[in-house]
Amino acid sequence: MVIPLKGGKPMGITLWIMIIAAGLAAMVHIFSFLMESVFWMKPAVMKIFHQNEESGKATKLLAFNQGFYNLFLSIGTIAGLCLVFNGSTNTGLTIIASCCSIMLGAGVVLLVSSPRMLRGALIQGIPPLIFLILLIGR
Secondary structure: OOEEOOOOOEEOHHHHHHHHHHHHHHHHHHHHHHHHHHOOOOHHHHHHOOOOHHHHHHHHHHHHHHHHHHHHHHHHHHHHHHHHHOOOHHHHHHHHHHHHHHHHHHHHHHHHHOHHHHHHHHHHHHHHHHHHHHHHHO
16 A cells, blocks of 8 residues: 655555554653643552552652653654655654654663563553664665
């Protein structure tokens, strides 16, 4: 399947899978922003992050800051996707690769520092890993 981009350049299936993986990575990090910066003290969110009310209060400012890192990575990824869709494919892919590399690195750090957060590390790390593997093989 080939779908044209702006300017008539074709976009093959590999690029579509890369775009979907990057978009999913951005959505995961927007969701993380919401949990960490907006809903941190909600019981369901504290449970996800293995926090109780006392530790939640003690880490609220750190979580708030971390949430914004996640939001900015999402914005960078979405900006890269916009560039790809507007015909600046190489520039867009470069920006996405940078953001996805950071996302993947953060997922590895999460896994190494807190093995009980395996599920979160996989959710955070698999979409950017897929994007990067396909980019390298492109």
